[in-house]
Amino acid sequence: MLRFFYVGLFLGFSLSAGCTGNNGDSESDEVDTYELQITIQVPDTTSTVYLTGNLAQFGPWQPNGLALDGEGTERTATIHVPEDHTFEYKFTLGSWNQEALSEEGTVLPNFQLNVNGDTHVQHEINQFKKDPVFYMDDWKAAGILGTMVNWTNVSSAFLSEIRHVQIWLPPEYDQNPDQQFGVLYMHDGQNLFDSRLAGMGVDWGVDEAVVSGVSKGLFDPVIVVGAWNSSRRTEEYSPWHGAGEYARFLIEELMPRVNAEFRTLTGPENTFVMGSSMGGLLSYYLVKEHPASFSACGCVSTHFPLSEAWVGSLAGDASARDRTPYILKDIEAGETVPEGTRFFFDYGTKGLDADYGPTHEAVRDWLLSMDRVEGEDFLIREYEGADHNEASWRANLENQLVWMLGRTLPAN
Numbered sequence: 001m002l003r004f005f006y007v008g009l010f011l012g013f014s015l016s017a018g019c020t021g022n023n024g025d026s027e028s029d030e031v032d033t034y035e036l037q038i039t040i041q042v043p044d045t046t047s048t049v050y051l052t053g054n055l056a057q058f059g060p061w062q063p064n065g066l067a068l069d070g071e072g073t074e075r076t077a078t079i080h081v082p083e084d085h086t087f088e089y090k091f092t093l094g095s096w097n098q099e100a101l102s103e104e105g106t107v108l109p110n111f112q113l114n115v116n117g118d119t120h121v122q123h124e125i126n127q128f129k130k131d132p133v134f135y136m137d138d139w140k141a142a143g144i145l146g147t148m149v150n151w152t153n154v155s156s157a158f159l160s161e162i163r164h165v166q167i168w169l170p171p172e173y174d175q176n177p178d179q180q181f182g183v184l185y186m187h188d189g190q191n192l193f194d195s196r197l198a199g200m201g202v203d204w205g206v207d208e209a210v211v212s213g214v215s216k217g218l219f220d221p222v223i224v225v226g227a228w229n230s231s232r233r234t235e236e237y238s239p240w241h242g243a244g245e246y247a248r249f250l251i252e253e254l255m256p257r258v259n260a261e262f263r264t265l266t267g268p269e270n271t272f273v274m275g276s277s278m279g280g281l282l283s284y285y286l287v288k289e290h291p292a293s294f295s296a297c298g299c300v301s302t303h304f305p306l307s308e309a310w311v312g313s314l315a316g317d318a319s320a321r322d323r324t325p326y327i328l329k330d331i332e333a334g335e336t337v338p339e340g341t342r343f344f345f346d347y348g349t350k351g352l353d354a355d356y357g358p359t360h361e362a363v364r365d366w367l368l369s370m371d372r373v374e375g376e377d378f379l380i381r382e383y384e385g386a387d388h389n390e391a392s393w394r395a396n397l398e399n400q401l402v403w404m405l406g407r408t409l410p411a412n
Contacts, residue, residue: 033080034118040091041124044073051077053089053110056313062231064094081115088112091125095231096199097132097190100125107201132164135196142194145207146170154227158248161230167258168193168207170214170221180263181223182405185250185294187237187275187282189226191390202390209397218398219405222272225258229279237278238306239285240326247286251293272404274298276393277352280345281306287341296342298400300393301352304359325359331366343367343378344403346396348386357382375409 042049051066052058057079058065068075081087088110091100102108105127113121139148149167156162166189172179191198192206206224214221227250235242259266273283273294280302287297309321337343345363347356364380372378381399386392399410 032083034083034115035078036081036087036113036115036118037078037120038068038076038089039120039122040068040075041073041122042075043126046128047093049075050092050094051079051089052092053087055079055081055085055087058089063092063096063099081113084114084116086112086114091123091128093128097197098129099199101127101129106195107198109200129196132190132197135194136164136166139194142196144168144193145211147174148193154254156249156253158245158253159230159232159236161232163228163230165189165228165254166193166226167262168210168224168226169262170210170223172214172221173223173263180265181221182265182270182272183223183225183255183258184272184274184404185255186224186226186273187229187279188233189228192224192226198390200390202394204390204397205394206397209394209401213398213401213405218402218408222405223258223262223264225254227254234278234311237275237282238311239281239289240306241311243282243285244289246282247290250286251290255293268293268295272296272298274300274400274404276300276390277303277388278306284343284345287343288337291338291341295340296404297344298404299343299345300396300400301347301356301388302345302360303352303356304363305355327359328362331362335366336370337367337372341377342403344381344400345379346381346383346386346400348383348388348392350385350387350392352388353386353392379403379409381410381412 038051040049049068050064051068052061052063053065054060066077066079068077070076090108090110092098100108103126107129113119133152135142136150136152139150147169149169151165151167153162154165170181173181186192186206192204195201195203197203210222210224213219230236232242236246237243258264264270268291271294273286274297275283277300280299281304283297283299284302287294304327305325307323307325309323312319312321345360347353347360360380364374367378368374374380383392383396386396402408402410
């Protein structure tokens with residue numbers, strides 16, 4: 001059972017928003033801070049518990065941000081939080097694959113504190129996520145449609161960290177043994193099919209969306225390959241940092257293996273890519289830079305505001321940095337996109353997405369300046385009320401699938 005207690009402050013829950021969560025202000029001599037003591041009760045066999053949250057001292061949102069003191073059933077941490085800062089936080093065993101769960105076994109939303117004085121907070125948490133391989137092996141219990149094939153601990157000559165890869169086969173794969181299928185490569189693979197694995201407890205429902213779209217005749221069935229992210233997600237997914245090496249992992253290592261082991265239709269006209277937030281940036285990059293491999297992308301809540309200053313803030317660097325989004329610099333420098341490629345960008349009006357309108361409008365003007373036709377070569381859509389989270393991405397997924405796989409204009 002989860003219990004929490006508080007004195008003289010408001011404690012609530014909110015879903016994490018942002019490519020790595022909301023960024024907290026770093027401490028400085030000019031900012032008053034308050035002491036926050038956190039005590040957590042856990043089972044006595046629990047390993048090291050970590051505190052993570054939206055403060056610069058935690059990365060921010062690095063899952064192993066701060067190891068709590070103590071052993072046995074009680075662990076503690078004392079930190080300083082800027083005055084009037086809304087502190088959002090979670091507990092993990094060192095990775096997002098092992099974060100705290102509710103009594104029902106679901107991922108907890110963020111704890112949230114409005115800190116306006118020295119404060120002591122207590123929590124009781126009785127379980128954390130099991131090793132993700134446990135849930136992967138037990139995929140049928142999640143009610144996943146079709147068939148799931150799991151590749152665990154996949155290594156790469158181009159990336160420094162191993163990761164799991166899940167290959168989802170539509171029902172037609174077993175029903176029609178002579179049929180070949182196009183392939184959709186998706187990022188943040190742990191969030192796609194199983195709520196037990198999803199970072200915020202809500203998965204995209206990719207299997208349901210594909211099966212539904214096929215049943216409506218909107219597009220043909222497709223194989224979906226979901227590569228999990230790593231602790232280097234921001235670097236690996238950024239077009240202006242490590243995306244080039246990530247592209248080599250996909251194109252030179254993962255795609256050949258998928259094509260060798262499954263009945264795939266090859267060539268860019270049958271190969272697509274999709275992701276959210278930083279994964280949206282990566283999807284855009286892969287089609288722009290590798291049109292011989294990918295023909296179309298779905299870029300969900302595309303994090304176009306990414307800038308030198310933003311990257312610095314993720315590393316806790318409060319020094320003055322250029323706030324101009326990288327994409328605007330590229331446009332100013334004369335960047336182009338290859339003929340025959342197709343892009344779908346979307347964003348919402350809540351949370352982090354509420355700031356995405358200006359950069360998406362700049363991208364629209366840029367594409368139009370190259371005589372690209374909206375509705376044929378690209379589409380940019382704003383979803384009123386949509387937030388920067390899996391629940392919103394799940395709700396609008398079919399539009400992206402229709403655009404990539406059906407080559408028709410999705411309904412509003």
